[in-house]
Amino acid sequence: MGCLCVLAGCGTSSPRSPSATELDCMARAMYFESNRSSRDGMIAVGSVVMNRVQSDAFPDTICGVVGQKNQFAPGVMTKDMVSRAAPVVMAAAQSVYQGERHPDIADAKFFHAAWYQTSYNNMHYVVTTGGNAFYERRRPENVTAPVPLPPTEGITGR
Numbered sequence: 001m002g003c004l005c006v007l008a009g010c011g012t013s014s015p016r017s018p019s020a021t022e023l024d025c026m027a028r029a030m031y032f033e034s035n036r037s038s039r040d041g042m043i044a045v046g047s048v049v050m051n052r053v054q055s056d057a058f059p060d061t062i063c064g065v066v067g068q069k070n071q072f073a074p075g076v077m078t079k080d081m082v083s084r085a086a087p088v089v090m091a092a093a094q095s096v097y098q099g100e101r102h103p104d105i106a107d108a109k110f111f112h113a114a115w116y117q118t119s120y121n122n123m124h125y126v127v128t129t130g131g132n133a134f135y136e137r138r139r140p141e142n143v144t145a146p147v148p149l150p151p152t153e154g155i156t157g158r
Contacts, residue, residue, distance in 0.1 A: 021063075022061060022062040022063055022097070023062075023093055023094065023097050025062045025063035025065075025066040025067070025077070026046055026049060026062050026066070026093040026096060026097055027081070027089050027090055027092075027093035028066060028076050028077060028081065029045055029046065029049050029065075029066045029072055029076060030042040030045050030046055030089050030092055030093055030096075031081045031083070031085075031089050032072065032073040032075070032076045032079065032081075033045045033072060033073055033076075033111075033132065034130040034131065034132065037130045037131050038129060038130040038131075038153050039088065039092055039156055039157060040102060040129040040130055040152070040153050040154065040155050040156050040157075041129050041130010041131060041132060042088075042089060042092040042093075042130060043092055043095065043096060043100060043101070043102045043156045044102040044104075044105055044111070044127060044129050044130060044132065044134055045111070045130070045132070046092065046093065046095075046096030046097075046100075046101075046102075047096065047101040047102045047105040047108075048105065048108060048109055048110070048111055048134065049062055049065050049066060049096075050062075050096060050101065051105070051107060051108060051109045052065045052109050053065055055109060057109075058109070062097075100156070102127065102129070102155065102156055103155060103156075104126050104127035104129075104134075104152075104155065105126060105127060105134055106126055106136070107136055108126050108127075108134045108135055108136045109136070109137075110123075110134070110135050110136070110137060111132040111133060111134040111135065112132065112133055112135075113131060113132060113133075114128050114131050114132055114133045114148055114151065116133075121140040121143065121146070122137050122138055122139065122140055122143060123135045123136075123137065123138075123143065123146065124136045124137075124138045124142070124143045124144065124145055124146070125145040125146070125147065125148050125149050126145070126149075127149060127152060128148045128149045128150065128151045128152065129151060129152055129153060129155075130153075133148035133149070135148075
């Protein structure tokens with residue numbers, strides 16, 4: 001099983017398991033959930049992961065959040081990550097790990113594929129980027145953006 005190597009000095013000994021570091025887990029979430037489609041999409045996914053880590057409703061580690069059953073892409077913790085996008089994914093994971101957040105995510109802890117349509121009345125959408133629609137769960141009377149917003153890109157560019 002392969003994993004992106006995102007820490008200095010990794011790869012100099014035997015390969016680590018995908019959950020060996022929080023940074024590797026962050027990279028996995030970005031890699032499989034944003035489809036490497038945009039930096040904004042990766043940073044938004046990472047921002048959701050960090051919002052969940054900060055929440056009492058989710059595990060308190062990045063690997064705990066990313067590995068939580070039925071929350072992220074199937075195989076997120078076990079599939080190989082082989083792509084020319086690896087340097088971009090690694091840089092985005094490092095940036096979120098060090099504190100960068102997508103400015104439009106705010107407190108959002110959820111997202112789904114942008115094409116997916118749902119009939120729930122408690123989803124307040126905050127941004128659509130990287131092929132995903134990101135949202136907060138709110139009481140229905142507090143939802144002011146009940147449908148995914150038009151896609152935006154280029155907000156986090158570095």
